[in-house]
Amino acid sequence: MRKDNIAKSKLTQLNNVKSILIGVIIIGLFLVPFVNTNNYYLNIINKVLIYIIMALGLNILVGYTGLVSLGQAGFVAIGAYTTTILTTRLDMNFFIATFIALIIAAAFGLLLGLPTLRLIGPYLTIVTLGFGEIIRTIIIIWAPVTNGPLGIRNIPRPSLFGIELTMNNGGLYILTLVSMLLVMLFCHQLYKSKTGRAMRAIKQDHTASIMMGINTTYYKVLSFVLAAIICALVGSIYSTQLGYIDQNTFTFDMSTMILSIVILGGMGTIRGMVLGSAVLVVLPELSRSLMDYRFVLYGLVLVLMMRFRPQGLLGWRDSSPYPLSEKAKETMDFQGKRGV
Protein backbone atom coordinates (compact mmCIF):
# COMPACT_ATOMS: atom_id res chain seq x y z
CA MET A 1 0.00 0.00 0.00
CA ARG A 2 2.78 2.44 0.92
CA LYS A 3 4.76 1.57 -2.19
CA ASP A 4 1.62 2.26 -4.12
CA ASN A 5 1.36 5.70 -2.57
CA ILE A 6 4.99 6.51 -3.29
CA ALA A 7 4.55 5.45 -6.90
CA LYS A 8 1.43 7.55 -7.08
CA SER A 9 3.13 10.65 -5.68
CA LYS A 10 6.05 10.18 -8.08
CA LEU A 11 3.56 9.94 -10.89
CA THR A 12 1.78 13.12 -9.90
CA GLN A 13 5.18 14.82 -9.62
CA LEU A 14 6.00 13.67 -13.12
CA ASN A 15 2.63 14.87 -14.32
CA ASN A 16 3.25 18.24 -12.69
CA VAL A 17 6.60 18.54 -14.45
CA LYS A 18 4.91 17.55 -17.68
CA SER A 19 2.17 20.14 -17.39
CA ILE A 20 4.67 22.86 -16.45
CA LEU A 21 6.78 21.89 -19.46
CA ILE A 22 3.77 22.00 -21.77
CA GLY A 23 2.80 25.40 -20.34
CA VAL A 24 6.29 26.77 -20.94
CA ILE A 25 6.31 25.50 -24.51
CA ILE A 26 2.90 27.05 -25.22
CA ILE A 27 3.93 30.41 -23.79
CA GLY A 28 7.17 30.17 -25.74
CA LEU A 29 5.24 29.53 -28.95
CA PHE A 30 3.06 32.59 -28.29
CA LEU A 31 6.17 34.73 -27.85
CA VAL A 32 7.89 33.55 -31.04
CA PRO A 33 6.62 36.32 -33.38
CA PHE A 34 7.58 39.05 -30.88
CA VAL A 35 11.07 37.74 -30.20
CA ASN A 36 11.98 36.50 -33.62
CA THR A 37 11.66 38.95 -36.45
CA ASN A 38 12.90 36.58 -39.12
CA ASN A 39 9.91 35.88 -41.32
CA TYR A 40 11.42 32.74 -42.79
CA TYR A 41 11.56 30.88 -39.49
CA LEU A 42 8.15 32.14 -38.47
CA ASN A 43 6.73 30.82 -41.73
CA ILE A 44 8.23 27.40 -41.17
CA ILE A 45 6.97 27.16 -37.58
CA ASN A 46 3.61 28.29 -38.86
CA LYS A 47 3.61 25.58 -41.53
CA VAL A 48 4.46 23.00 -38.89
CA LEU A 49 1.45 24.17 -36.84
CA ILE A 50 -0.78 24.01 -39.93
CA TYR A 51 0.23 20.44 -40.62
CA ILE A 52 -0.19 19.51 -36.95
CA ILE A 53 -3.85 20.54 -37.17
CA MET A 54 -4.38 18.58 -40.38
CA ALA A 55 -2.70 15.55 -38.83
CA LEU A 56 -4.86 15.86 -35.71
CA GLY A 57 -7.91 15.80 -37.96
CA LEU A 58 -6.82 12.74 -39.90
CA ASN A 59 -5.68 11.16 -36.66
CA ILE A 60 -9.31 10.93 -35.56
CA LEU A 61 -9.96 8.79 -38.63
CA VAL A 62 -6.76 6.76 -38.81
CA GLY A 63 -5.57 6.73 -35.23
CA TYR A 64 -8.85 6.51 -33.36
CA THR A 65 -11.33 4.76 -35.63
CA GLY A 66 -8.84 3.00 -37.91
CA LEU A 67 -10.11 4.22 -41.28
CA VAL A 68 -7.48 5.22 -43.83
CA SER A 69 -8.29 8.32 -45.84
CA LEU A 70 -6.17 9.57 -48.71
CA GLY A 71 -8.46 12.44 -49.57
CA GLN A 72 -8.00 14.89 -46.70
CA ALA A 73 -6.58 17.50 -49.08
CA GLY A 74 -10.09 17.63 -50.57
CA PHE A 75 -11.48 18.90 -47.26
CA VAL A 76 -8.66 21.39 -46.91
CA ALA A 77 -9.62 22.61 -50.37
CA ILE A 78 -13.31 22.89 -49.43
CA GLY A 79 -12.41 24.96 -46.39
CA ALA A 80 -10.00 27.17 -48.30
CA TYR A 81 -12.27 27.78 -51.28
CA THR A 82 -15.48 28.33 -49.34
CA THR A 83 -13.87 30.85 -47.02
CA THR A 84 -12.04 32.61 -49.82
CA ILE A 85 -15.06 32.85 -52.09
CA LEU A 86 -17.27 34.15 -49.27
CA THR A 87 -14.73 36.74 -48.15
CA THR A 88 -13.72 37.96 -51.62
CA ARG A 89 -17.08 37.92 -53.43
CA LEU A 90 -19.54 38.61 -50.64
CA ASP A 91 -17.19 40.64 -48.41
CA MET A 92 -18.11 38.43 -45.54
CA ASN A 93 -16.24 38.49 -42.26
CA PHE A 94 -13.48 35.87 -42.20
CA PHE A 95 -14.70 34.16 -39.06
CA ILE A 96 -18.31 33.89 -40.25
CA ALA A 97 -17.07 32.59 -43.59
CA THR A 98 -14.93 30.00 -41.82
CA PHE A 99 -17.91 28.90 -39.79
CA ILE A 100 -19.95 28.37 -42.97
CA ALA A 101 -16.99 26.55 -44.53
CA LEU A 102 -16.91 24.17 -41.59
CA ILE A 103 -20.60 23.39 -41.99
CA ILE A 104 -20.16 22.70 -45.70
CA ALA A 105 -17.12 20.52 -44.99
CA ALA A 106 -19.12 18.63 -42.38
CA ALA A 107 -21.80 17.95 -45.00
CA PHE A 108 -19.15 16.62 -47.38
CA GLY A 109 -17.63 14.58 -44.58
CA LEU A 110 -21.03 13.03 -43.95
CA LEU A 111 -21.35 12.31 -47.67
CA LEU A 112 -17.92 10.69 -47.83
CA GLY A 113 -18.52 8.84 -44.59
CA LEU A 114 -21.63 7.10 -45.90
CA PRO A 115 -19.78 4.61 -48.16
CA THR A 116 -18.06 3.35 -45.00
CA LEU A 117 -21.28 1.52 -44.28
CA ARG A 118 -20.33 -0.92 -47.00
CA LEU A 119 -16.68 -0.48 -47.87
CA ILE A 120 -13.57 -1.64 -46.05
CA GLY A 121 -9.81 -1.55 -46.56
CA PRO A 122 -8.49 -0.58 -50.00
CA TYR A 123 -11.99 0.01 -51.33
CA LEU A 124 -12.59 2.73 -48.80
CA THR A 125 -9.11 4.16 -49.36
CA ILE A 126 -9.67 4.51 -53.09
CA VAL A 127 -13.03 6.19 -52.57
CA THR A 128 -11.39 8.83 -50.38
CA LEU A 129 -8.60 9.18 -52.91
CA GLY A 130 -11.17 9.61 -55.65
CA PHE A 131 -12.99 12.19 -53.55
CA GLY A 132 -9.82 14.31 -53.39
CA GLU A 133 -9.39 14.14 -57.16
CA ILE A 134 -13.06 14.93 -57.81
CA ILE A 135 -12.85 18.03 -55.61
CA ARG A 136 -9.90 19.20 -57.71
CA THR A 137 -11.88 18.65 -60.89
CA ILE A 138 -14.82 20.58 -59.49
CA ILE A 139 -12.46 23.46 -58.74
CA ILE A 140 -11.31 23.46 -62.36
CA ILE A 141 -14.67 23.17 -64.07
CA TRP A 142 -16.70 25.42 -61.79
CA ALA A 143 -14.76 28.38 -63.09
CA PRO A 144 -17.48 31.05 -62.64
CA VAL A 145 -17.22 30.57 -58.89
CA THR A 146 -13.77 29.18 -58.25
CA ASN A 147 -12.00 31.03 -61.07
CA GLY A 148 -10.93 27.64 -62.44
CA PRO A 149 -7.29 26.80 -63.08
CA LEU A 150 -6.27 30.44 -62.71
CA GLY A 151 -6.86 30.23 -58.99
CA ILE A 152 -7.84 33.04 -56.64
CA ARG A 153 -5.36 35.80 -55.96
CA ASN A 154 -5.13 38.50 -53.28
CA ILE A 155 -7.00 36.66 -50.61
CA PRO A 156 -7.80 39.23 -47.92
CA ARG A 157 -6.33 38.83 -44.45
CA PRO A 158 -8.77 38.34 -41.60
CA SER A 159 -9.16 41.16 -39.13
CA LEU A 160 -10.17 41.00 -35.51
CA PHE A 161 -11.44 44.07 -33.60
CA GLY A 162 -10.27 46.26 -36.44
CA ILE A 163 -6.71 44.92 -36.44
CA GLU A 164 -5.69 43.20 -39.63
CA LEU A 165 -3.98 39.91 -38.87
CA THR A 166 -0.89 39.53 -41.02
CA MET A 167 2.21 37.44 -40.98
CA ASN A 168 4.28 40.55 -40.13
CA ASN A 169 2.45 41.52 -36.96
CA GLY A 170 2.23 37.85 -36.00
CA GLY A 171 -1.56 37.88 -36.00
CA LEU A 172 -1.94 35.05 -38.47
CA TYR A 173 0.57 33.00 -36.56
CA ILE A 174 -1.30 33.52 -33.29
CA LEU A 175 -4.55 32.61 -35.04
CA THR A 176 -2.99 29.34 -36.22
CA LEU A 177 -1.53 28.65 -32.80
CA VAL A 178 -4.82 29.25 -31.01
CA SER A 179 -6.67 27.05 -33.50
CA MET A 180 -4.09 24.33 -33.03
CA LEU A 181 -4.40 24.46 -29.25
CA LEU A 182 -8.19 24.34 -29.46
CA VAL A 183 -8.12 21.37 -31.84
CA MET A 184 -5.55 19.69 -29.63
CA LEU A 185 -7.71 20.18 -26.56
CA PHE A 186 -10.70 18.85 -28.46
CA CYS A 187 -8.80 15.73 -29.58
CA HIS A 188 -7.50 15.19 -26.07
CA GLN A 189 -11.00 15.32 -24.62
CA LEU A 190 -12.40 13.21 -27.46
CA TYR A 191 -9.80 10.51 -26.86
CA LYS A 192 -10.84 10.14 -23.24
CA SER A 193 -14.58 10.44 -23.84
CA LYS A 194 -17.12 7.71 -24.39
CA THR A 195 -17.15 8.56 -28.09
CA GLY A 196 -13.37 8.22 -28.26
CA ARG A 197 -13.46 4.86 -26.51
CA ALA A 198 -16.10 3.62 -28.93
CA MET A 199 -13.95 4.76 -31.85
CA ARG A 200 -10.89 2.98 -30.51
CA ALA A 201 -12.93 -0.15 -29.92
CA ILE A 202 -13.94 -0.10 -33.58
CA LYS A 203 -10.30 0.19 -34.58
CA GLN A 204 -9.22 -2.69 -32.36
CA ASP A 205 -11.91 -5.12 -33.39
CA HIS A 206 -14.78 -4.13 -35.60
CA THR A 207 -16.80 -7.29 -35.13
CA ALA A 208 -16.36 -7.34 -31.38
CA SER A 209 -17.48 -3.73 -31.07
CA ILE A 210 -20.66 -4.51 -33.01
CA MET A 211 -21.23 -7.36 -30.57
CA MET A 212 -20.72 -4.96 -27.67
CA GLY A 213 -23.59 -2.91 -29.00
CA ILE A 214 -21.55 -0.02 -30.37
CA ASN A 215 -23.27 1.74 -33.23
CA THR A 216 -20.25 1.44 -35.51
CA THR A 217 -21.89 3.21 -38.44
CA TYR A 218 -22.58 6.29 -36.33
CA TYR A 219 -19.05 6.52 -34.97
CA LYS A 220 -17.40 5.89 -38.35
CA VAL A 221 -19.42 8.61 -40.03
CA LEU A 222 -18.87 10.88 -37.04
CA SER A 223 -15.10 10.49 -37.34
CA PHE A 224 -15.29 11.36 -41.03
CA VAL A 225 -17.27 14.49 -40.19
CA LEU A 226 -14.90 15.56 -37.40
CA ALA A 227 -11.82 14.99 -39.56
CA ALA A 228 -13.48 16.96 -42.37
CA ILE A 229 -14.27 19.91 -40.08
CA ILE A 230 -10.76 20.08 -38.67
CA CYS A 231 -9.12 19.88 -42.10
CA ALA A 232 -11.48 22.53 -43.49
CA LEU A 233 -10.55 24.80 -40.59
CA VAL A 234 -6.92 24.47 -41.62
CA GLY A 235 -7.87 25.25 -45.20
CA SER A 236 -9.58 28.49 -44.15
CA ILE A 237 -6.61 29.67 -42.10
CA TYR A 238 -3.98 28.48 -44.53
CA SER A 239 -5.56 30.19 -47.54
CA THR A 240 -5.30 33.61 -45.90
CA GLN A 241 -1.61 33.00 -45.29
CA LEU A 242 -0.86 31.75 -48.77
CA GLY A 243 -2.72 34.66 -50.36
CA TYR A 244 -3.21 32.57 -53.48
CA ILE A 245 -4.89 29.22 -54.02
CA ASP A 246 -5.54 27.05 -57.04
CA GLN A 247 -6.37 23.39 -57.55
CA ASN A 248 -2.70 22.40 -57.36
CA THR A 249 -2.42 23.63 -53.77
CA PHE A 250 -4.43 20.62 -52.64
CA THR A 251 -2.99 17.59 -54.39
CA PHE A 252 -2.74 13.92 -53.57
CA ASP A 253 0.75 14.74 -52.28
CA MET A 254 -0.80 16.85 -49.54
CA SER A 255 -3.06 13.95 -48.53
CA THR A 256 -0.15 11.51 -48.42
CA MET A 257 1.91 14.06 -46.47
CA ILE A 258 -0.82 14.31 -43.82
CA LEU A 259 -1.12 10.54 -43.64
CA SER A 260 2.66 10.19 -43.41
CA ILE A 261 2.76 12.63 -40.49
CA VAL A 262 0.10 10.65 -38.66
CA ILE A 263 1.86 7.33 -39.16
CA LEU A 264 5.39 8.65 -38.67
CA GLY A 265 4.49 10.46 -35.47
CA GLY A 266 2.58 7.54 -34.03
CA MET A 267 -1.11 7.26 -34.81
CA GLY A 268 -3.59 7.71 -32.02
CA THR A 269 -1.31 10.04 -30.06
CA ILE A 270 -1.31 13.84 -29.98
CA ARG A 271 2.39 14.29 -29.19
CA GLY A 272 3.13 12.15 -32.25
CA MET A 273 1.36 14.58 -34.56
CA VAL A 274 3.55 17.41 -33.24
CA LEU A 275 6.81 15.57 -33.75
CA GLY A 276 5.77 13.96 -37.04
CA SER A 277 4.76 17.28 -38.50
CA ALA A 278 7.93 18.95 -37.23
CA VAL A 279 10.09 16.28 -38.84
CA LEU A 280 8.33 16.06 -42.18
CA VAL A 281 7.89 19.82 -42.65
CA VAL A 282 11.29 20.92 -41.39
CA LEU A 283 13.28 18.13 -43.03
CA PRO A 284 12.83 19.32 -46.64
CA GLU A 285 13.54 22.89 -45.48
CA LEU A 286 16.72 21.94 -43.65
CA SER A 287 17.97 19.95 -46.58
CA ARG A 288 17.37 22.67 -49.15
CA SER A 289 21.04 22.50 -50.09
CA LEU A 290 20.47 18.95 -51.30
CA MET A 291 18.20 20.36 -54.04
CA ASP A 292 16.17 17.60 -55.67
CA TYR A 293 17.67 14.98 -53.41
CA ARG A 294 15.69 16.28 -50.45
CA PHE A 295 12.54 14.49 -51.55
CA VAL A 296 14.56 11.34 -52.01
CA LEU A 297 15.65 11.84 -48.41
CA TYR A 298 12.01 12.38 -47.44
CA GLY A 299 11.08 9.04 -48.99
CA LEU A 300 14.03 7.32 -47.33
CA VAL A 301 12.98 8.62 -43.93
CA LEU A 302 9.50 7.19 -44.45
CA VAL A 303 10.80 3.80 -45.57
CA LEU A 304 13.41 3.49 -42.81
CA MET A 305 11.01 4.65 -40.13
CA MET A 306 8.41 2.10 -41.15
CA ARG A 307 11.10 -0.57 -41.19
CA PHE A 308 12.61 0.13 -37.78
CA ARG A 309 9.86 1.88 -35.88
CA PRO A 310 6.53 0.92 -37.44
CA GLN A 311 4.54 2.24 -34.48
CA GLY A 312 5.84 5.76 -35.21
CA LEU A 313 8.31 8.00 -33.43
CA LEU A 314 6.21 8.56 -30.32
CA GLY A 315 3.71 5.77 -30.63
CA TRP A 316 3.83 3.24 -27.88
CA ARG A 317 1.21 1.17 -26.25
CA ASP A 318 -1.25 3.08 -24.19
CA SER A 319 -0.23 2.79 -20.56
CA SER A 320 -3.82 2.76 -19.37
CA PRO A 321 -5.62 -0.13 -21.00
CA TYR A 322 -9.07 0.84 -19.80
CA PRO A 323 -9.04 4.61 -19.46
CA LEU A 324 -12.38 5.02 -17.76
CA SER A 325 -13.67 8.33 -16.54
CA GLU A 326 -13.91 8.86 -12.77
CA LYS A 327 -17.66 8.64 -12.95
CA ALA A 328 -17.53 5.33 -14.80
CA LYS A 329 -15.09 3.99 -12.19
CA GLU A 330 -17.41 5.00 -9.39
CA THR A 331 -20.32 3.28 -11.05
CA MET A 332 -18.25 0.15 -11.50
CA ASP A 333 -17.11 0.21 -7.87
CA PHE A 334 -20.68 0.68 -6.79
CA GLN A 335 -21.84 -2.21 -8.91
CA GLY A 336 -18.91 -4.31 -7.69
CA LYS A 337 -19.94 -3.73 -4.07
CA ARG A 338 -23.46 -4.70 -4.82
CA GLY A 339 -22.17 -7.82 -6.46
CA VAL A 340 -23.64 -7.06 -9.85
Added chain:
Amino acid sequence: MGIQQIFNGVTIGMSYALIAVGYSLVFGILRLVNFSHGSVYAFGATITLYLISFNFGIMPAIIAGIILTGLLNILIDKAAMEPLRKQGAASITSLITTIGISNILTNLLIVRFGSQRRQFPSLFPDKTMNLLGVDIQYTQIGMLLISLVLMVILVLVVNKTKIGLAMRASEQNMKAAKLMGINVNFVVSFTFLLGGISAAIAGVLVSSYYGMAYPNMGYVSGLKAFAAAVLGGIGSLPGSIIGGVLVGISESAAATYLGSEFRDSVAFIILIVVLIIRPNGLLGKKEIEKV
Protein backbone atom coordinates in the same frame (compact mmCIF):
# COMPACT_ATOMS: atom_id res chain seq x y z
CA MET B 1 -21.33 7.29 -78.39
CA GLY B 2 -19.00 7.26 -81.37
CA ILE B 3 -17.23 4.06 -82.28
CA GLN B 4 -14.10 6.14 -82.65
CA GLN B 5 -14.16 7.13 -78.97
CA ILE B 6 -14.83 3.57 -77.89
CA PHE B 7 -11.91 2.32 -79.92
CA ASN B 8 -9.55 5.00 -78.58
CA GLY B 9 -10.77 4.24 -75.10
CA VAL B 10 -10.21 0.51 -75.44
CA THR B 11 -6.68 1.09 -76.69
CA ILE B 12 -5.63 3.33 -73.81
CA GLY B 13 -7.70 1.21 -71.44
CA MET B 14 -5.68 -1.88 -72.25
CA SER B 15 -2.54 -0.10 -71.12
CA TYR B 16 -4.27 0.87 -67.88
CA ALA B 17 -5.16 -2.78 -67.54
CA LEU B 18 -1.49 -3.70 -67.84
CA ILE B 19 -0.62 -1.35 -64.98
CA ALA B 20 -3.68 -2.46 -63.01
CA VAL B 21 -2.48 -6.07 -63.20
CA GLY B 22 0.52 -5.08 -61.09
CA TYR B 23 -1.72 -3.64 -58.36
CA SER B 24 -4.04 -6.58 -58.55
CA LEU B 25 -1.47 -9.38 -58.42
CA VAL B 26 0.37 -7.85 -55.46
CA PHE B 27 -2.86 -7.08 -53.66
CA GLY B 28 -4.13 -10.62 -54.21
CA ILE B 29 -1.18 -12.13 -52.38
CA LEU B 30 -0.12 -9.49 -49.88
CA ARG B 31 -3.40 -7.58 -49.30
CA LEU B 32 -1.29 -4.50 -49.92
CA VAL B 33 -2.04 -1.44 -52.01
CA ASN B 34 1.28 -0.80 -53.69
CA PHE B 35 1.52 2.95 -54.24
CA SER B 36 5.03 2.66 -55.67
CA HIS B 37 3.61 0.99 -58.76
CA GLY B 38 2.92 4.24 -60.62
CA SER B 39 6.52 5.33 -60.29
CA VAL B 40 7.72 1.88 -61.35
CA TYR B 41 5.70 2.40 -64.51
CA ALA B 42 7.33 5.81 -65.04
CA PHE B 43 10.72 4.24 -64.34
CA GLY B 44 10.07 1.65 -67.07
CA ALA B 45 9.32 4.32 -69.66
CA THR B 46 12.14 6.66 -68.62
CA ILE B 47 14.84 4.03 -68.38
CA THR B 48 13.85 2.60 -71.77
CA LEU B 49 14.11 6.06 -73.29
CA TYR B 50 17.53 6.43 -71.70
CA LEU B 51 18.67 3.07 -73.09
CA ILE B 52 17.33 3.94 -76.54
CA SER B 53 19.60 6.99 -76.53
CA PHE B 54 22.63 4.66 -76.55
CA ASN B 55 21.67 3.64 -80.08
CA PHE B 56 22.09 -0.10 -79.81
CA GLY B 57 18.75 -0.65 -81.45
CA ILE B 58 15.26 0.14 -80.24
CA MET B 59 14.12 -3.45 -79.61
CA PRO B 60 17.12 -4.52 -77.45
CA ALA B 61 16.80 -1.25 -75.52
CA ILE B 62 13.13 -1.88 -74.81
CA ILE B 63 13.76 -5.45 -73.71
CA ALA B 64 16.62 -4.32 -71.46
CA GLY B 65 14.39 -1.61 -70.03
CA ILE B 66 11.61 -4.07 -69.29
CA ILE B 67 13.99 -6.51 -67.60
CA LEU B 68 15.56 -3.71 -65.55
CA THR B 69 12.13 -2.58 -64.36
CA GLY B 70 11.23 -6.15 -63.39
CA LEU B 71 14.46 -6.42 -61.42
CA LEU B 72 13.83 -3.06 -59.78
CA ASN B 73 10.47 -4.32 -58.57
CA ILE B 74 12.13 -7.42 -57.11
CA LEU B 75 14.65 -5.14 -55.40
CA ILE B 76 11.81 -3.09 -53.92
CA ASP B 77 10.24 -6.25 -52.58
CA LYS B 78 13.47 -7.66 -51.15
CA ALA B 79 14.77 -4.43 -49.67
CA ALA B 80 11.62 -2.88 -48.30
CA MET B 81 8.62 -5.17 -48.31
CA GLU B 82 10.08 -8.51 -47.23
CA PRO B 83 11.47 -7.24 -43.89
CA LEU B 84 8.04 -5.79 -43.15
CA ARG B 85 6.39 -9.14 -43.87
CA LYS B 86 8.83 -10.84 -41.51
CA GLN B 87 7.88 -8.39 -38.78
CA GLY B 88 4.22 -9.00 -39.48
CA ALA B 89 3.74 -5.25 -39.88
CA ALA B 90 0.31 -3.66 -40.13
CA SER B 91 -0.97 -2.94 -43.62
CA ILE B 92 -0.85 0.82 -43.01
CA THR B 93 2.90 0.51 -42.35
CA SER B 94 3.40 -1.18 -45.71
CA LEU B 95 1.22 1.43 -47.38
CA ILE B 96 3.39 4.28 -46.05
CA THR B 97 6.49 2.35 -47.11
CA THR B 98 5.25 2.14 -50.69
CA ILE B 99 4.48 5.88 -50.64
CA GLY B 100 8.05 6.45 -49.46
CA ILE B 101 9.45 4.24 -52.22
CA SER B 102 7.37 6.09 -54.77
CA ASN B 103 8.90 9.37 -53.50
CA ILE B 104 12.42 7.99 -53.70
CA LEU B 105 11.98 6.55 -57.17
CA THR B 106 10.26 9.52 -58.80
CA ASN B 107 12.71 12.02 -57.36
CA LEU B 108 15.76 9.96 -58.27
CA LEU B 109 14.43 9.93 -61.84
CA ILE B 110 13.98 13.71 -61.70
CA VAL B 111 17.48 14.18 -60.31
CA ARG B 112 18.99 12.03 -63.04
CA PHE B 113 16.87 12.93 -66.06
CA GLY B 114 15.13 16.18 -65.17
CA SER B 115 11.39 16.60 -64.83
CA GLN B 116 10.75 17.89 -68.36
CA ARG B 117 8.82 15.89 -70.94
CA ARG B 118 11.11 14.19 -73.42
CA GLN B 119 10.27 12.90 -76.83
CA PHE B 120 9.71 9.17 -77.09
CA PRO B 121 10.22 7.53 -80.49
CA SER B 122 7.25 5.94 -82.23
CA LEU B 123 7.50 2.16 -82.31
CA PHE B 124 5.06 1.61 -85.13
CA PRO B 125 4.75 3.20 -88.58
CA ASP B 126 3.06 6.57 -88.29
CA LYS B 127 0.11 5.68 -90.52
CA THR B 128 -3.64 5.64 -90.14
CA MET B 129 -6.10 3.35 -91.78
CA ASN B 130 -9.81 3.74 -92.02
CA LEU B 131 -12.04 0.84 -91.11
CA LEU B 132 -15.81 1.30 -91.25
CA GLY B 133 -15.46 5.00 -90.67
CA VAL B 134 -13.12 4.61 -87.70
CA ASP B 135 -9.64 6.09 -87.93
CA ILE B 136 -7.22 3.52 -86.62
CA GLN B 137 -3.57 4.37 -86.07
CA TYR B 138 -1.03 1.62 -86.52
CA THR B 139 0.26 2.47 -83.05
CA GLN B 140 -3.17 1.71 -81.63
CA ILE B 141 -3.31 -1.67 -83.34
CA GLY B 142 0.16 -2.45 -82.04
CA MET B 143 -0.77 -1.41 -78.50
CA LEU B 144 -3.96 -3.39 -78.55
CA LEU B 145 -2.33 -6.56 -79.88
CA ILE B 146 0.66 -6.44 -77.53
CA SER B 147 -1.55 -5.80 -74.49
CA LEU B 148 -3.92 -8.58 -75.45
CA VAL B 149 -1.10 -11.08 -75.99
CA LEU B 150 0.45 -10.09 -72.67
CA MET B 151 -2.82 -10.44 -70.86
CA VAL B 152 -3.32 -13.91 -72.29
CA ILE B 153 0.22 -14.85 -71.25
CA LEU B 154 -0.39 -13.54 -67.73
CA VAL B 155 -3.66 -15.42 -67.39
CA LEU B 156 -1.94 -18.59 -68.63
CA VAL B 157 0.97 -18.13 -66.22
CA VAL B 158 -1.37 -17.71 -63.28
CA ASN B 159 -3.74 -20.51 -64.23
CA LYS B 160 -1.66 -23.15 -65.97
CA THR B 161 1.88 -23.14 -64.62
CA LYS B 162 3.35 -24.51 -61.43
CA ILE B 163 4.43 -21.09 -60.19
CA GLY B 164 0.94 -19.84 -60.99
CA LEU B 165 -0.48 -22.59 -58.83
CA ALA B 166 1.89 -21.51 -56.04
CA MET B 167 0.71 -17.92 -56.53
CA ARG B 168 -2.91 -18.89 -56.24
CA ALA B 169 -2.17 -21.03 -53.19
CA SER B 170 -0.36 -18.13 -51.48
CA GLU B 171 -3.27 -15.91 -52.36
CA GLN B 172 -5.77 -18.18 -50.69
CA ASN B 173 -3.82 -18.89 -47.56
CA MET B 174 -0.24 -17.84 -47.13
CA LYS B 175 0.36 -19.88 -44.00
CA ALA B 176 -1.03 -23.07 -45.47
CA ALA B 177 1.00 -22.51 -48.64
CA LYS B 178 4.15 -22.21 -46.52
CA LEU B 179 3.31 -25.45 -44.73
CA MET B 180 2.89 -27.19 -48.09
CA GLY B 181 6.50 -26.32 -48.85
CA ILE B 182 5.89 -23.36 -51.13
CA ASN B 183 8.62 -20.76 -50.97
CA VAL B 184 6.25 -17.86 -50.42
CA ASN B 185 8.96 -15.21 -50.55
CA PHE B 186 9.99 -16.44 -53.97
CA VAL B 187 6.37 -16.39 -55.09
CA VAL B 188 5.96 -12.81 -53.91
CA SER B 189 9.16 -11.74 -55.67
CA PHE B 190 7.95 -13.44 -58.83
CA THR B 191 4.66 -11.56 -58.52
CA PHE B 192 6.55 -8.28 -58.18
CA LEU B 193 8.60 -9.26 -61.26
CA LEU B 194 5.44 -9.87 -63.29
CA GLY B 195 3.99 -6.58 -62.08
CA GLY B 196 7.17 -4.69 -62.95
CA ILE B 197 7.40 -6.22 -66.42
CA SER B 198 3.80 -5.46 -67.31
CA ALA B 199 4.13 -1.92 -65.92
CA ALA B 200 7.26 -1.34 -68.01
CA ILE B 201 5.57 -2.63 -71.15
CA ALA B 202 2.60 -0.38 -70.47
CA GLY B 203 5.01 2.51 -69.91
CA VAL B 204 6.73 1.96 -73.24
CA LEU B 205 3.44 1.56 -75.11
CA VAL B 206 1.81 4.64 -73.63
CA SER B 207 4.95 6.74 -74.08
CA SER B 208 5.19 5.83 -77.75
CA TYR B 209 1.45 6.47 -78.17
CA TYR B 210 1.67 9.99 -76.75
CA GLY B 211 5.21 10.45 -78.03
CA MET B 212 6.69 11.48 -74.69
CA ALA B 213 7.96 10.24 -71.36
CA TYR B 214 8.69 12.04 -68.08
CA PRO B 215 9.36 11.02 -64.47
CA ASN B 216 6.01 12.27 -63.15
CA MET B 217 3.93 10.37 -65.71
CA GLY B 218 3.25 7.62 -63.18
CA TYR B 219 1.23 9.85 -60.87
CA VAL B 220 -2.05 10.18 -62.76
CA SER B 221 -1.75 6.88 -64.65
CA GLY B 222 -0.97 5.07 -61.43
CA LEU B 223 -4.04 6.46 -59.69
CA LYS B 224 -6.24 5.63 -62.66
CA ALA B 225 -4.86 2.13 -62.97
CA PHE B 226 -5.45 1.63 -59.26
CA ALA B 227 -9.01 2.81 -59.81
CA ALA B 228 -9.29 0.35 -62.70
CA ALA B 229 -8.00 -2.51 -60.55
CA VAL B 230 -10.49 -1.73 -57.77
CA LEU B 231 -13.31 -1.19 -60.26
CA GLY B 232 -12.85 -4.65 -61.75
CA GLY B 233 -12.32 -6.23 -58.35
CA ILE B 234 -8.81 -6.00 -57.00
CA GLY B 235 -7.08 -9.38 -56.95
CA SER B 236 -8.79 -10.61 -60.11
CA LEU B 237 -6.97 -10.60 -63.48
CA PRO B 238 -10.03 -10.48 -65.75
CA GLY B 239 -11.32 -7.78 -63.42
CA SER B 240 -8.26 -5.66 -64.14
CA ILE B 241 -8.86 -5.94 -67.88
CA ILE B 242 -12.53 -5.01 -67.60
CA GLY B 243 -11.72 -2.20 -65.18
CA GLY B 244 -8.93 -0.87 -67.39
CA VAL B 245 -11.06 -0.88 -70.52
CA LEU B 246 -13.99 0.73 -68.70
CA VAL B 247 -11.75 3.48 -67.35
CA GLY B 248 -10.23 3.98 -70.81
CA ILE B 249 -13.60 4.24 -72.56
CA SER B 250 -15.17 6.50 -69.95
CA GLU B 251 -12.15 8.77 -70.05
CA SER B 252 -12.12 9.05 -73.81
CA ALA B 253 -15.88 9.64 -73.92
CA ALA B 254 -15.73 12.22 -71.12
CA ALA B 255 -12.89 14.07 -72.83
CA THR B 256 -14.91 14.27 -76.04
CA TYR B 257 -18.39 15.01 -74.76
CA LEU B 258 -17.87 16.76 -71.43
CA GLY B 259 -14.53 18.47 -71.94
CA SER B 260 -10.95 17.51 -71.29
CA GLU B 261 -11.12 18.72 -67.67
CA PHE B 262 -13.14 15.63 -66.86
CA ARG B 263 -10.55 13.25 -68.25
CA ASP B 264 -8.77 12.65 -64.96
CA SER B 265 -11.68 12.35 -62.58
CA VAL B 266 -14.41 10.53 -64.50
CA ALA B 267 -12.70 7.24 -63.65
CA PHE B 268 -13.16 7.99 -59.94
CA ILE B 269 -16.78 9.05 -60.35
CA ILE B 270 -17.61 5.74 -62.06
CA LEU B 271 -15.54 3.91 -59.49
CA ILE B 272 -17.42 5.40 -56.55
CA VAL B 273 -20.80 4.65 -58.14
CA VAL B 274 -19.80 1.05 -58.84
CA LEU B 275 -18.38 0.55 -55.36
CA ILE B 276 -21.54 1.80 -53.73
CA ILE B 277 -23.55 -0.77 -55.68
CA ARG B 278 -20.95 -3.55 -55.60
CA PRO B 279 -18.57 -2.99 -52.66
CA ASN B 280 -16.01 -5.49 -53.93
CA GLY B 281 -15.79 -4.32 -57.51
CA LEU B 282 -17.32 -5.91 -60.59
CA LEU B 283 -15.59 -9.29 -60.40
CA GLY B 284 -14.29 -9.18 -56.85
CA LYS B 285 -14.97 -11.98 -54.46
CA LYS B 286 -16.73 -11.10 -51.27
CA GLU B 287 -14.51 -11.78 -48.34
CA ILE B 288 -16.25 -13.52 -45.52
CA GLU B 289 -15.23 -12.26 -42.13
CA LYS B 290 -14.56 -15.13 -39.78
CA VAL B 291 -14.77 -14.50 -36.10
